[in-house]
Amino acid sequence: MRLFVGLLPPQRTRDELLRALEPHRAAWSELRWLDSENWHVTLSFLGEVPERVMPELETRLARAASRYAPMTLSFTGAGAFPSARRARVFWTGLDGPRPELVRLADSLGAGAQRAGAVQADRRRFRPHLTLARSRAETDVHRLIEAFGPFAGTAWEAGAVHLVRSHLGAAVRYETIAEYPLAAAAPGGRS
Numbered sequence: 001m002r003l004f005v006g007l008l009p010p011q012r013t014r015d016e017l018l019r020a021l022e023p024h025r026a027a028w029s030e031l032r033w034l035d036s037e038n039w040h041v042t043l044s045f046l047g048e049v050p051e052r053v054m055p056e057l058e059t060r061l062a063r064a065a066s067r068y069a070p071m072t073l074s075f076t077g078a079g080a081f082p083s084a085r086r087a088r089v090f091w092t093g094l095d096g097p098r099p100e101l102v103r104l105a106d107s108l109g110a111g112a113q114r115a116g117a118v119q120a121d122r123r124r125f126r127p128h129l130t131l132a133r134s135r136a137e138t139d140v141h142r143l144i145e146a147f148g149p150f151a152g153t154a155w156e157a158g159a160v161h162l163v164r165s166h167l168g169a170a171v172r173y174e175t176i177a178e179y180p181l182a183a184a185a186p187g188g189r190s
Contacts, residue, residue, distance in 0.1 A: 002165040003049045003117070003176070005061060005108045006040040007073070009129070013155045014039055017075055017092065020150050021131065028143055031090060031132035038173055041094055041129055043101075043160060044109040046117045053116040058162065058177055060111035065160045065179035068104050071096050075129055075152040084141040088134050092150060094127035096157075101127050104181075108160065157181065 009017075014036045025033055049057065073096035080087035094101070105125035134140075159178045166172040 001049050001051065001054075002167065003046040004040075004042050004163055004165065005044040005046065005112070005160055006042045006163055007157045008040050008161050008163075008175070009075070010155050013075070013152060016152055017129075017131075017150075020152070021147070024143060024147055028132070028140070030138060031134050031140075033132045034130060035171075038171060039129055039131075040161075040163065040173070041127065043105040043125065044112055046112055049117045057112060057115040057117050060115045061108060061160070061162060061177070062179045064104075064107040064111040066182040067107065068100060068181045069183045070156050070158040070181045071100060072154050073157050074154045076150060078144045078147040078150065079128065080140050080144060084144050085139050086137040087140040088137060089130055090132040090134075090140050090143060091128040091130050092147070092152075094129060095151075096127070098127065101125070104160070 017039075018036045021033075073094055075092045076095045077093045079091055079093060081089040081091070102125050159180045161175045162177040162179070164174045164176050166174060
């Protein structure tokens with residue numbers, strides 16, 4: 001199974017972002033805009049995972065998630081990978097408690113690795129939501145300038161999701177499990 005662990009923004013957040021993108025999509029037809037139903041923030045990309053490691057993987061992911069409190073996040077700004085002038089990915093940033101997000105991503109990746117699910121992507125976590133892709137390098141600096149002022153409404157991430165990717169003509173994602181962020185927040189709030 002091809003898997004990743006991620007945050008799934010609520011429908012109202014996806015709708016807000018989709019409305020903000022609408023004026024830009026037609027002007028950038030050379031980009032492949034992702035379906036908003038598939039939008040997610042990847043915390044740990046696992047790649048192909050053998051069925052035999054699933055029980056241990058689920059135990060370790062649940063344990064890792066339980067050590068973190070729910071987080072208030074929002075989408076903001078824009079950027080591109082690897083750069084604005086040679087973009088293959090156009091994204092919006094994720095604003096929130098960055099140190100905690102990075103630690104959560106690291107904990108989930110380490111748990112997956114201990115369970116025997118070798119992480120396919122070992123790059124340092126950079127909080128973002130991919131909005132569009134390009135097969136060829138594309139100069140999107142004007143799009144980044146135009147969408148850069150975007151600041152979305154805050155939302156609460158209360159769980160991480162283990163998601164299966166079904167590849168094909170139309171990519172489809174299937175949530176296999178949900179793990180609550182269950183630690184008490186600073187100040188005693190849970």
